[in-house]
Amino acid sequence: MKPQVNIAVVVDVIGALSDKSLLNGNLCMMDDGTFDSTGQGTPELCTVVAPGQVVQWSALAVDLQTPVEIKSITFLGPGDGEDAGARGEDSGDGDHLDLNVWTGVVPPFMAPGVPHKYRLELQMYEGEHSVLRIDSPALMRL
Amino acid sequence: MTQQLAIIVLVDVGNALASRTLDGNTYLFDNMKLHGSQNEGAGDLVTAVNGSYWSDGSQASEQVLNWLPYSLGSIPPTVPRGYQAARGREADRQALAELTALANRPAAISGEAEAALTRIQQSVGTRVRTTARTRALSGQQVLDVTGKVVADHSQGAHSYPTPIITDIFGEAVDEKVMYPAEYGSPDLVTDGWYWSATVDTSRPGTFSYTMRIQLHELLQRADEWTWEPVNLTCESKLCITMEPRRNGFTKAGMGYLPIVPGAFA
Amino acid sequence: MTTKPRQQKATPKRPISITAVVDCVGALAAQSTHGNLYLYDTNKAGGSAGFGTEELKTKVKAGDQLLWGVLALECEAFVAIEDIVIDKEVCEPVRKVYPGTDVAYWIGTVKKDDVAVVPYQIKFRLGTQVEPITTTLSPALVG
Numbered sequence: 001m002k003p004q005v006n007i008a009v010v011v012d013v014i015g016a017l018s019d020k021s022l023l024n025g026n027l028c029m030m031d032d033g034t035f036d037s038t039g040q041g042t043p044e045l046c047t048v049v050a051p052g053q054v055v056q057w058s059a060l061a062v063d064l065q066t067p068v069e070i071k072s073i074t075f076l077g078p079g080d081g082e083d084a085g086a087r088g089e090d091s092g093d094g095d096h097l098d099l100n101v102w103t104g105v106v107p108p109f110m111a112p113g114v115p116h117k118y119r120l121e122l123q124m125y126e127g128e129h130s131v132l133r134i135d136s137p138a139l140m141r142l
Numbered sequence: 143m144t145q146q147l148a149i150i151v152l153v154d155v156g157n158a159l160a161s162r163t164l165d166g167n168t169y170l171f172d173n174m175k176l177h178g179s180q181n182e183g184a185g186d187l188v189t190a191v192n193g194s195y196w197s198d199g200s201q202a203s204e205q206v207l208n209w210l211p212y213s214l215g216s217i218p219p220t221v222p223r224g225y226q227a228a229r230g231r232e233a234d235r236q237a238l239a240e241l242t243a244l245a246n247r248p249a250a251i252s253g254e255a256e257a258a259l260t261r262i263q264q265s266v267g268t269r270v271r272t273t274a275r276t277r278a279l280s281g282q283q284v285l286d287v288t289g290k291v292v293a294d295h296s297q298g299a300h301s302y303p304t305p306i307i308t309d310i311f312g313e314a315v316d317e318k319v320m321y322p323a324e325y326g327s328p329d330l331v332t333d334g335w336y337w338s339a340t341v342d343t344s345r346p347g348t349f350s351y352t353m354r355i356q357l358h359e360l361l362q363r364a365d366e367w368t369w370e371p372v373n374l375t376c377e378s379k380l381c382i383t384m385e386p387r388r389n390g391f392t393k394a395g396m397g398y399l400p401i402v403p404g405a406f407a
Numbered sequence: 408m409t410t411k412p413r414q415q416k417a418t419p420k421r422p423i424s425i426t427a428v429v430d431c432v433g434a435l436a437a438q439s440t441h442g443n444l445y446l447y448d449t450n451k452a453g454g455s456a457g458f459g460t461e462e463l464k465t466k467v468k469a470g471d472q473l474l475w476g477v478l479a480l481e482c483e484a485f486v487a488i489e490d491i492v493i494d495k496e497v498c499e500p501v502r503k504v505y506p507g508t509d510v511a512y513w514i515g516t517v518k519k520d521d522v523a524v525v526p527y528q529i530k531f532r533l534g535t536q537v538e539p540i541t542t543t544l545s546p547a548l549v550g
Contacts, residue, residue: 014484017435018534055399064146065173065208065481066432070390075401098203099194100390104399111406126176127437139399150480152428156421157451169447169459171428173480183428183445183459210482215424215449218476221510228507287424287474288514289505300421 004054005033007047007137011059013066013124022122022134029137039137046115046138049106055139057102059122069097071121071131097123110141148173149189151211151353151376155302159359164376169214178381186378193343193384197395202387205341207320209307211355216287216301233291237262284360284367306356307337308373314349314380318342341382348381422472422514423450425465425546429477431484431533434540440531441543454549461544468550469520473498475513477531486531488513489539493527497548522550 008030016026027043035048049055061068110116115138124130150171158167170187172179178190194202212219222228240262244255284292284300292300314320322339353376358369389396425448433443446463448455454466467473479486491500491513500515526545533540 013432014435014481014534017432018536054396061145063481063483065148065483067145067173067176073390075399077402078406096385098192099385099387101387101396102390103396104389104391105396107398107401107403109403110401111404114406116401116406125432125436127433127439129438130436139401148480148482150428150478150482152426152447152478154447154449154451156449160452167451169428169445171445171480173430173432175430175433212478214426214447215421215474217505218478218510218512219482221505221508232507287422288503288512289507 001050001053002032002034004056005031005047005049007031007045007055007057009057009059009070009120009122010062011068011122011124012062013068014063016122016132017124017129020129020132022132027134035142043134044136046140048140048142050142051106051108051110053106054103055106057120067125069123070100070102071097071123072119073102073121074119076117076119076135106139106141110139112141115140145173146206146208147189147191149187149207149209149378151209151305151307151355152214153211153305153355153357154214155305155357156215158374159357159372162372162374164355164374168376170378178383180381185376188348188379188381191341191343191380191382193341193382194387195344195384196387201342201344203343205343207322207339207341209310209337209353211305211307213302213304216304217285217289219304221289229285229289229291300360303358303369306335307353308356309354310337310339310351311354312349312351312377314351317345317349319345319349319382320351320380341380343382343384346382346384348379350377350379352377421449422474423448423453423465423467424474424476425463427475427477427488427529427531428480429486429531429533430480431486432481434531435533435536438540439543440540444542446546457546461542461546463546464524464549465546466550467517467522467548469517471517473500473515473517473548475500475529484534486533487511489530489532491515491527491529492541493548494525497522497525517548520550522548524549 010028012026016022022043028041029045030040031037031047033047037047039045057070059068059070117135117138119133119135120137121131121133152169154167158164168185169183171182172189174190175182177192180188191205196202244258286292287301310322320339320341322337324335325338327336355374355376357372359372361368361370391400428445430443434440444461445459447458448465450466457463475488477486477488497519498515498517500513502511502513504511524547526547528542528545530539530541
């Protein structure tokens with residue numbers, strides 16, 4: 001088992017801002033975990049992890065001259081709404097998103113065999129239409 | 143990987159050649175306005191280079207700068223690079239076809255033939271000589287800003303070739319803050335060569351640098367038209383800052399992922 | 408080779424090129440050109456002002472040919488002029504294409520002299536967005 005699993009969040013920024021959506025091929029998620037993750041290359045990536053592993057998310061823009069940063073990653077509860085306790089601290093200052101390192105350890109109390117979906121929010125430049133999100137990717141413990 | 147910085151150098155070539163200076167005729171932009179670059183679109187750009195470091199002090203991100211020169215009021219860079227040669231060939235092909243048609247016509251009135259020949263001669267344009275340093279432009283016809291071949295160079299209607307950065311030097315390079323070099327690229331927009339640099343962001347502060355830029359002027363020398371290079375310089379600045387990285391979930395060090403215990407139990 | 412006789416009348420000189428530099432990502436994220444558009448023209452010597460702003464004032468005379476072009480700040484992003492909305496009595500730009508390519512430019516001739524200030528709007532197509540974005544502040548032609 002590898003100590004770290006890397007999840008790459010690859011975005012076509014101009015496509016996403018033009019469509020106002022991360023669907024239609026504008027978002028591609030992939031991981032390098034040793035277990036059988038499903039949905040590789042799509043926004044429905046489900047990464048299989050084991051307790052104690054470190055998971056790291058990195059955002060990358062297809063056009064290197066366009067900006068994209070992860071604004072937040074929030075684990076969703078069993079209902080469709082968010083579980084308030086599971087929310088990471090709100091990053092109020094949009095200016096320094098590039099200083100954030102999105103890593104965390106898979107906790108031992110994570111229920112096995114159930115996909116834990118998370119909301120991924122991406123910030124592309126600034127402005128009213130600069131933040132896009134999807135709720136489909138997930139982590140699943142063996 | 144962080145965004146690469148692109149610095150666009152837009153030169154008003156016509157006015158720069160007339161006044162023999164880039165001051166007031168060069169407009170600089172970068173894609174870092176969000177991170178604090180100042181004076182976008184003017185001649186005194188200060189490019190913000192935001193570095194970051196890990197808790198042990200080591201540099202966490204690499205900042206890459208790329209320079210793209212453009213000529214204001216010329217054929218845009220999105221037009222394929224082989225365009226000039228292709229237009230030249232097209233004009234030649236058309237001229238040959240017209241000459242053939244003219245030759246095959248039954249004995250024409252001499253005035254008519256002469257007029258037709260002059261017209262063909264104009265549409266072919268005039269090939270321009272070059273010096274050793276402007277070899278890239280050799281043998282090509284001169285185009286105007288709408289892509290048509292130019293017949294009479296004295297009218298001044300020609301589209302200028304893109305300015306070329308021939309060197310980047312100055313304080314930022316001397317202080318070993320910036321390491322510029324020229325790279326080859328298959329990207330047609332940059333015509334095969336472009337200047338790129340990596341930045342050592344462990345030295346916060348403002349540093350100036352100078353670009354040597356080569357423009358080309360179309361001059362008549364002894365009955366022949368040639369492109370002659372004109373070298374000018376232009377200054378700009380980098381403002382380097384550095385901040386520590388932190389965990390996105392905890393805003394401090396790394397911890398458990400924020401999954402509520404027993405959420406799905 | 409015969410020498411060309413010196414021409415007496417003012418011959419048509421190069422067109423005045425108006426270039427719009429657009430920050431495509433900024434404009435799409437804000438759905439507005441405000442703060443993301445920089446205009447320039449090649450007639451600084453003739454008296455144009457407002458270089459680098461969204462309110463460029465291009466100095467023109469009757470008979471001047473104007474050529475509008477656009478440049479993306481992110482060199483691989485797509486941007487194009489969809490339309491130029493200007494008083495037809497003063498100028499009627501039409502869309503043309505560089506022969507043999509699909510890169511477009513807009514060109515028009517100034518019809519009258521003594522126009523005071525004629526503001527106009529430019530509509531841009533950005534990225535893959537279908538709806539064009541119209542300029543917030545207006546550049547103008549100045550006679």
